[in-house]
Amino acid sequence: MNTTTRTVVAVGCAAALVTAALLGGSYLGLAAPLSGELYDSVSPPDATQVESPYGSASVWYDETGVPHIEAENEEALYFAVGYVQARDRLFRMDLQRRLIGGELSALVGEQTLDSDRFYRRLDFESAAEASWESVRDTDVGPSIEAFSAGVNHYADTGATPPEYALIDAEFEAWTPTDTLLVGKLISWRLSGSFADLRTETARARLGPNASALYPTSLDHEVPIIRDVDASDATPFSPASVVENASDPTASVEGDFGALAEWTDAYDADPTYGSNNWVVSGEHTASGDPILANDPHLGLSVPPVWYEMHLSTPETDVRGVGFPGIPLVIIGRTADAAWGVTNVGGDFTDLYTYDRRDGGYVYEGDVRAFETETEVIEVAGGDDVELTVKKSVHGPVIERGGKTVGVAWPGFSATNESLGVYRLNRAESVADVRDALRIWDVPAQNFVAADSAGNTLYYPAGRYPVRVTDGTVVRGDTVFNGSTGEGEWPGYEPYGRSSWDGFVPFESIPHVDNPDVLASANQRTIDDPPFYMGTPATYADPYRGQRIYDQLDDAASDGEITAETMKRLQRDVRSEAAASFVPYATAVEATEQMSPDARELAAELDGWDGRMTADSRAALVYRIWLDEFRTATFADEFEPAGMDEDYYPRLFVLQRLDADSQWYDNRRTLDRTERREAVAAQAMNRTAARIEREGWDTYGDFNRLELAHPFDREFLNYPERPMDGSRFTVFNFRASGETQVGSSWRMVVDFSETDDSVGVIPGGQRGVFWSDHYHDQLDSWADGRYKPLTLDRPEGEPDIVFGGER
């Protein structure tokens, strides 16, 4: 070959290489064999030695990837916690703090701009800063600082998770405020709610008859504290907060539809909930108490919870926490255990304003909004500016001509981190109770038990007392902020609240040493002495009913064991099904059905109400219930521009009389339909839908399809059919893109054999290369568990932190 040809070849190859480097440089860096960033995280750590400025600690990973950490002092412990959380869940921690801080777009681009705008307007960042200022000088402060240092040490020296390689991004340093921010996210998800907007809008659009659809209380008989006299609360009169005490309901009427539509995307579905219960030694085979808890949250890849076992010479605690927070939030020590469900009370209030001169009227004067310009960075795009407004009540949101201020106790400095810190050191129910004294946000139904035989139910939290002109009022309306309606004495958004004027700790309805007590987000107690909430945020009674029925039965036998509790956690009978099926199978209904529909209704005869994947009756019921609800309400709600987010609670539908006006189809002017006609129509539609979708059994519809935020098959979890529904104790539901269910299942047993167990829906390690990416998923889906004792694995530790102060 002559020189010219060779030169051409040489230049050609060089050009090809250079082009590849220029155009595909990031792909080369991502996926090249041997050096590709995607592969950094393939190898788990060997017996690594890690520098630490805090003292020595060792980590043993067990066969499901749970880190067992032993440290010589607290800071060494939390430094190690930071390191292992970063190793196992760094990307998820980053996403969480960015979500609530409104900084997702800086990482993933413009598709998250709407979300960032929403969260920036509510300014959780300032709330987190206020919380940090308030706890940094307490016992938990140094722990949070050491945790940050541990996270950053891993981020600087360890293998980057593959997600960063895939989007060509970097992890920015973690700060203590970030830990508090993650706490705000959880708190907001559990206790922030724009339900008042929806209720007000429904009333405005549907007229006064609609009030029957949104009662102030559901007429069932299973509040958490079933007997009013069982509460050990100190008497409390809200009037003591102010001078007068009558009970007019202030109400701003109005159509907040535009705002509600926007906030809906960020408002938790009120059917989310959790279960917990505690049984004293009175009824257990061992004579020692047993506690069970399964919180229900959105199911995600990786899971919401991260299990840890943490010990120092002074503490030994095991359970689950949220990556980004170094503490065990639900779990047990050697002698005490606790679990939580969401109180479901009303902790958010909204205020409209008389607008004037670009500001708002308040107490007779015109005030300017406090404004701040926020800059939202967008990966691969231009920065976006946003003006964040605040009023005297808190952050302000605007849409469709409405300006609304938002009050929520979590916008204030809160110290739940200190509360959890103390729970982690509890050795008795008395210790748990002490820890709960300072508990502010989010209010949670705590159940607790100890090895000495004590039990406890305490829905700890800060309950605001709403005051208008010196009179106590309910909180289930939108308030006129300009005239000072519905103020919260003792509340300081983005600052330190005194909480004077909130319900005193001792006056919160609670039970000391209950024998059997269960909570499933239903109302706390009948006729509380102060306004707690409404069915807009309290749950339907179906789970609560089932749990109490089963526990009462088991208690009367008196031989309850951990196995009894696991069986109850696996229970798939739906009390909702038991209540609604008669409507579908009533002769007056079936005689109006099509032949296909009648066949399906026949499937429901003799069905035991158990929502199992292999059940055809469960499928029929589930789809029929959907159609029944829509058929009842759509004809009134749809023309009013309200979707199913506005529909009343299922229990309300259940209790409507057969000749209720809501069953009448507005579109058929010549007829007045009754429940039977609607039930028949719903079954007709069910038959068509099942046929169209090709579903055979419930598991064809109720499928576990957990997707990683990037939604790639190799990152997603395996799919499978599932038992359970929204209303069964074994809780799982799939609807649209949401997958919700028991995000952790735990049973703590104080008998000698300590049959305590736990399981998460997925795996400990959020790196897809790992064996622990989803090794617990099948166990969880099948209702199986693994041990939750305070033993640690034998042998050499996997990571050793050494070093001196």
Add this chain to the structure above:
Amino acid sequence: MSVVSELRRGRYAELALVVATIVGLAAAAVHWIGLAVGGALVGVLATSLRRAVPQGLTFGGVAVALHVGIVWWHGALDALFSTGILFALTVGIGFVLPVLAAVGARALVSDD
């Protein structure tokens, strides 16, 4: 150039190739440019321009095989194959870079 000729055909030809491969793999473990470096080294050692192609492909094959072996060693082989297009990309890069570098380098260095 006689040094080169020696290395291509002499007694130490095989050794030279092995050394070039090892150097190339070491470089590739650190940065993707190492794949080009390795390709260039084995390409220069090819006895003709045409032979540079299989020489480069072989080096690439060794790099990819080593990579897969390491992933297998850490028990993540299933995960590797499940990445689908990303694995294809890895394999593609592993072969294409060395071959381009091998041919280009060989074309620059004259025949002996």
